[in-house]
Amino acid sequence: MEDGELDEVDKLKTKILTAWHNVKYSWHVKTKTSFSRNSPVFLLGKCYHFKSDVLGGVAPGGEASDGVAPGGVAPGGVAPDRPSAACVPCNVEQFRRDFGSRVWLTYRRAFPPIGATGLTTDCGWGCTLRSGQMLLAQSLLLHFLGRHWVWADVLDMDNQDSQGLKTVKQGTLERSEGLYRSLVEFSGSLKLSRKTNDDPVPVGSEQQGHVPSPTLSQDEICHRKIISWFADLPHPPFGMHRLTEVGKSLGKKAGDWYGPAVVAHIIRKALQEAQEPELQGLAVYVAQDCTVYVADLMETHSGGAVILLIPVRLGGEKVNSQYQDIIKVIAV
Numbered sequence: 001m002e003d004g005e006l007d008e009v010d011k012l013k014t015k016i017l018t019a020w021h022n023v024k025y026s027w028h029v030k031t032k033t034s035f036s037r038n039s040p041v042f043l044l045g046k047c048y049h050f051k052s053d054v055l056g057g058v059a060p061g062g063e064a065s066d067g068v069a070p071g072g073v074a075p076g077g078v079a080p081d082r083p084s085a086a087c088v089p090c091n092v093e094q095f096r097r098d099f100g101s102r103v104w105l106t107y108r109r110a111f112p113p114i115g116a117t118g119l120t121t122d123c124g125w126g127c128t129l130r131s132g133q134m135l136l137a138q139s140l141l142l143h144f145l146g147r148h149w150v151w152a153d154v155l156d157m158d159n160q161d162s163q164g165l166k167t168v169k170q171g172t173l174e175r176s177e178g179l180y181r182s183l184v185e186f187s188g189s190l191k192l193s194r195k196t197n198d199d200p201v202p203v204g205s206e207q208q209g210h211v212p213s214p215t216l217s218q219d220e221i222c223h224r225k226i227i228s229w230f231a232d233l234p235h236p237p238f239g240m241h242r243l244t245e246v247g248k249s250l251g252k253k254a255g256d257w258y259g260p261a262v263v264a265h266i267i268r269k270a271l272q273e274a275q276e277p278e279l280q281g282l283a284v285y286v287a288q289d290c291t292v293y294v295a296d297l298m299e300t301h302s303g304g305a306v307i308l309l310i311p312v313r314l315g316g317e318k319v320n321s322q323y324q325d326i327i328k329v330i331a332v
Contacts, residue, residue: 014118014255040087041095044102044138045147045331047087048095093155100154103137103227105130111232114241114254122240125255129243132263133230136238136271139307140226143282145219147331152220229276237274238267246270261286261311268309284309 037051107130109121122129141149216224234241244254246266252258258266268284281304285297290312297306314323 042328049087097150101151264309
């Protein structure tokens, strides 16, 4: 067969596979998560407890506390004799605000085709890339906004987001994509700052595709900017299009299965090649064989912030219980 005929066959296979994935992964059963009120819930280094009468001491304010890893260093910089992750009571709403403020990136469909592959969905093959995106997004939130930041509108959007999980009718896809592009362009025009004050910043209402708002806080500008970097369009630095393009240099292409180690190196290279001025001076270090060489780290990344990635499997079929105390206090 000629090369042109082979390309047509590959495109047909891609379309059939995409259609199958859309059917297979569009079905989902929404289950209700159930937590024991007698047990603490750990979320990225914070401990939440919904029942106060099981705790001996209560810190004022009812805020969730930062934990300390066994053998780790407390917030004051002093390693305690018997470190532990301290919990204080809080209400469910505080946990929901924190949990809902984390960036959720998952399978999508009907985005612009990825290069010559013609793929318009990552259903069935993009799970590890999406996990890597969320890991990087959380790192950027932590870097620019800090661990205690929560999205002001998170509870207002919660019910709307759950309704948005329903299948979108095909006739609305083009309009949704147009609005999505407008929002990305709007967020891309905002200037990101690492300041975390709540001084309102006036924003013009003439932006197309954006519902006029009188003011946006500096934190919200930063939040929207970070989200725009993960848009599934050809140009954002951490969108699916860009990550699969970077993956080509590592022997991967869109539609392949990506392992954690490969994704870690894709993230490193994507950040290294990002042109956004706000990302300059920020780097990723990928540990080889689960080992961090401090001398190499200081020599190559001493001038700025570093995201440290350690690809490691913490057990066989499930997480080994020996690692649980460490996992509870990891903030990223």
